[in-house]
Amino acid sequence: MVDILHRVGIEASVDEVYTALTTIDGLSGWWTDDTSGDTNVGGVLEFRFELGGFDMEIQTLEPAERVLWQVVDGPEEWIGTKVSFDLRQEGDYAMVNFKHEGWREPVEFMHHCSTKWAVFLLSLKSLVEDGKGQPAPRDVKIDNFN
Amino acid sequence: MVDILHRVGIEASVDEVYTALTTIDGLSGWWTDDTSGDTNVGGVLEFRFELGGFDMEIQTLEPAERVLWQVVDGPEEWIGTKVSFDLRQEGDYAMVNFKHEGWREPVEFMHHCSTKWAVFLLSLKSLVEDGKGQPAPRDVKIDNFN
Numbered sequence: 223m224v225d226i227l228h229r230v231g232i233e234a235s236v237d238e239v240y241t242a243l244t245t246i247d248g249l250s251g252w253w254t255d256d257t258s259g260d261t262n263v264g265g266v267l268e269f270r271f272e273l274g275g276f277d278m279e280i281q282t283l284e285p286a287e288r289v290l291w292q293v294v295d296g297p298e299e300w301i302g303t304k305v306s307f308d309l310r311q312e313g314d315y316a317m318v319n320f321k322h323e324g325w326r327e328p329v330e331f332m333h334h335c336s337t338k339w340a341v342f343l344l345s346l347k348s349l350v351e352d353g354k355g356q357p358a359p360r361d362v363k364i365d366n367f368n
Numbered sequence: 369m370v371d372i373l374h375r376v377g378i379e380a381s382v383d384e385v386y387t388a389l390t391t392i393d394g395l396s397g398w399w400t401d402d403t404s405g406d407t408n409v410g411g412v413l414e415f416r417f418e419l420g421g422f423d424m425e426i427q428t429l430e431p432a433e434r435v436l437w438q439v440v441d442g443p444e445e446w447i448g449t450k451v452s453f454d455l456r457q458e459g460d461y462a463m464v465n466f467k468h469e470g471w472r473e474p475v476e477f478m479h480h481c482s483t484k485w486a487v488f489l490l491s492l493k494s495l496v497e498d499g500k501g502q503p504a505p506r507d508v509k510i511d512n513f514n
Contacts, residue, residue, distance in 0.1 A: 224370070224371070224373075225370070225474065226373070226482070227370075227372070227474055227478055227479040227482050228479055228482050228483040228486075229476060229479035229480045229482075229483055229510075229511070230483060230510050230511060231510065231511025231512045233512075312512070313512070314512070315511060315512045317511070319476060319479055320479070321479075328371065328373055330375060330465060332373055333373040333374055333375035333465055333466065333467075334375045336372070336373050336374050336375075336482065336486070337374040337375055337376060337486045337489065337490075340374075340482070340483045340486030340487065341486065341490075343483065344483075344487075344508065344510065347510070362490065364375075364376050364377065364490065364493070365375070365376060365377025365461060365463065366377045366379075366458070366459070366460070366461045
């Protein structure tokens with residue numbers, strides 16, 4: 223099993239970041255415009271992109287501390303993997319420790335997704351700090367298709 | 369052992385990317401302005417940032433295909449780890465598969481470095497495609513210190 227790890231520090235409160243991770247408005251503002259679903263624990267969020275998408279079951283919601291999803295539909299390599307955001311206030315910054323864990327193999331698609339997650343976490347930072355993220359389809363493109 | 373993985377596709381030839389990875393001018397244009405050292409196999413490159421730096425011994429140089437460095441000085445967590453860039457032409461794009469491997473533990477600093485490598489690989493992409501990267505100290509800041 224191999225994991226994608228990232229961290230960003232956002233000049234904001236952990237509460238503001240938590241809202242961006244747990245509401246349809248927030249998620250649509252940094253990951254993809256086309257976000258829908260049930261935002262409660264046990265609910266499924268549907269994230270759609272030009273080339274497909276991901277369905278995430280919400281497994282944990284600890285206000286201002288932790289969000290955990292499990293992928294229940296999407297690309298084969300993603301199914302069963304888990305995505306988590308751990309939050310911690312450090313002075314003026316909300317530190318966000320991100321993990322996308324449980325990849326079976328470090329396939330090339332995992333390399334791509336790792337870079338792409340960084341792009342979207344910087345979009346989350348922009349959204350919370352400046353009120354404006356770069357969700358798909360306005361995200362930073364990192365190669366020939368995405 | 370845990371690894372940081374990334375991939376970017378750069379609209380250019382693998383030769384152009386290889387040059388940006390193997391010359392002082394190229395490396396200074398996307399990673400840090402303050403780059404010096406010996407660019408031959410067995411030589412040591414010295415990358416300096418506001419808060420310290422890394423010394424990399426060049427272990428492999430395969431023109432237009434592969435660059436491999438080993439960290440010989442820098443933060444304790446980095447020493448002994450290896451950084452590689454594997455290149456492949458795919459139509460108009462040079463695909464860059466990046467790996468920073470051999471971390472002993474997935475410490476929080478590794479999360480930070482993973483995101484930061486994405487920022488610098490996008491800087492490499494900008495440099496090669498548009499002639500202008502964002503090397504330190506003009507890199508995109510991702511938290512309260514870096």
